[in-house]
Amino acid sequence: MRKGLQLTLLLIIVILRYAMAQNEINIPTPTQAQLDWQNAELVAVFHYDLHVFDGKPYNQAKNRITPIPDYNIFNPTNLDTDQWVKAAKDAGFKIAILTATHETGFALYQSKVNPYSLKALDWRDGKGDIVADFVKSCRKYGIAPGIYIGIRWNSFYGVHDFMVQGDNEFAKNRQAHYNKMCEEMVRELCSNYGDLAIVWFDGGAHGPEKGGADVLSIFEKYQPNGIFYHNTQRADIRWGGSESGTVPYPSWGTFPFPYSHSTNQQVVLKNNFQLLKEGDPNGNYFMPAMSDAPLRGYNGGHEWFWEPDNEKYIFPLEHLMNMYYNSVGHNTTLIMGLTPDAEGLLPQPDVQRLKELGDEIKRRFSTPLAETSGKGKKLTLKLKERSQINHIVLQEDIAKGERVREFVLEGKTKNGWQTLFEGSSIGHKFIHKFDEVEVDAVxxxxSESKGEPQIKNFSVYNVEQKSSSK
Known part of the structure; x- marks a missing residue:
């Protein structure tokens, strides 16, 4: 009888272990590139194009359909990509992206296939290569470089929303020429500048199935370890549903179908991009959200490109910190738009604000009162002495997938255990800010997870509040 009971118990244990293993197998996990992307947390994107030099306010709709009359207005007399990238480094950015091409179609490098590029300029005798300068600066400062390629709009070539206008043979020939040129530009950018953290196609990139260029196969050949964003064939990350630099809570890193807002438009557009903002905890695809915003997005501004006398639009420090809490602290990567000026420098007020941002993040989060990590459904963090706390940071080991579905944070006060927060998503990072409470343990x-929870970081802080910069 005892032997039979032992065999039965052994069988139950085997079945339970098998069930747990099967459950964990079904948890979507990130690629190394996606893991690096979320670990970066802060990403800069530098927008630079011909119209920075025209003395007129940036008008996206007009720029998409109006060629620049004289491309030799491009003349940054003091270009210094080291200065750009150092400013990003000082803010704590780990990845930096440059617009190699944008809506004018002008290319900021030495292209052999696109005559509308730096080769055409008087500047530097037609030998300048800002992409090369930028990538070199990134490597100098230990930041992973990325490239942004705009092929959806090209005012010089007359391409609107991916397509040459018209349906006659001439238009078809021009479309074929444009598609081929785009493919070769992607080949140049993906093969001539070393490893790239991300190749970002502005507004997507039509694949051949939609009459566009075949860029994915080129990316996969030359940049197999990078982030591809995005077309109807593939998206490694997703837009977070606004350009506010924030997402709501929760924002899961998983998604129900593979191609973000390139596909299933009716579902994606519903309820003001709710699915893009929140993701899907039961989604079978790992596709974390990004939160993007320009640094000059305050007080009614939304400046992706530099214009003179627009310093009033630079976000105050406290607004940037709020953005940080509601992007990085909500399991997304924050992408911030930075605007080099017509001289070729990032303006000093922007540089100063970025330094303040980096310093403030370090001030708040570099010295926890206590921290721990571990597996399982309960972790207790004991402080050395009863202390005031007002911040808690949680991180899952997302290399093993997002496992937590519901959780409770409690603090041990002099009156016993008190609930501090009830939540759902943790993911790469969850930051909870609250009024000070005195505890000796947290x-x-x-209460609910998919597989065994893997907590990479559980830390508490007492952040002294300071007045914000103006």
Whole structure:
């Protein structure tokens, strides 16, 4: 009888272990590129194009359909990509992206296939290569470089929303020429500048199935370890549903179908991009959201490109910190738009604000009062002494997938355990800010998970509040 009971118990244990293993197998996990992307947390995107030099306010709709009359207005007399990238480094950015081409179609490098490029300029005798300068600066400062390629709009070639206008043979020939040129530009950019953290196609990139260029196969050949964003064939990350630099809570890193807002438009557009903002905890595809915003997006501004006398639009420090809490602290990567000026420098007020941002993030989060990590559904973090706390940071080991579905944070006060927060998503990072409470321990209780929870970081802080910069 005893032997039979032992065999039965052994069988039950085997079945339970098998069930747990099967459950964990079904948890979507990130590629190394996606893991690097979320670990970066902060990403800069530098927008630079011909119209920075025209003395007129940036008008996206007009720029998409109006060629620049004289491309030799491009003349940055003091170009210094080291200065750009150092400013990003000082803010804590780990990845930096440059617009190699944007809506004018002008290319900021030495292209052999696109005559509308730096080769055409008087500047630097037609030998300048800002992409090369930028990538070199990134490597100098230990930042991973990325490239942004705009092929959806090209006012010089007359391409609107991917397509040459018209349906006659001439238009078809021009479309074939444009598609081929785009493919070869992508080949140049993906093969001539070393490893890239991300190749970002502005507004997407039609694949051959929609009459566009075949860019994905080129990317996969030359940049197999990077982030591809995006077309109807593939998207490694997703837009977070606004250009506010924030997402709501929760924002899961998983998604129900593979190609973000390139596909299933009716579902994606519903309820003001709710699915893009929130993701889907039951989604079978790992596709974390990004939160993007320009640094000059305050007080009614939304400046992706530099214009003179627009310093009033630079976000105050406290607004940037709020953005940080509601992007990085909500399991997304924050992409911030930076605007080099017509001289070729990032303006000093922008540089100063970025330095303040980096310093403030370090001030708040570099010295936890206590921290721990571990597996399982309950972790208790004991402080050395009873202390005031007002911030808690949680991180899952997302290399093993997002496993937590529901959790409770409790603090042990002099009156016993008190609930501090009840939540759902943790993901790469969850930051909870609250009024000060005095505790000698904090407990994380995970009431629901998919597989065994893997907590990479559980830390508490007492952040002294300071007045914001103006």
């Amino acid at each position: 407990k994380l209780r995970i």
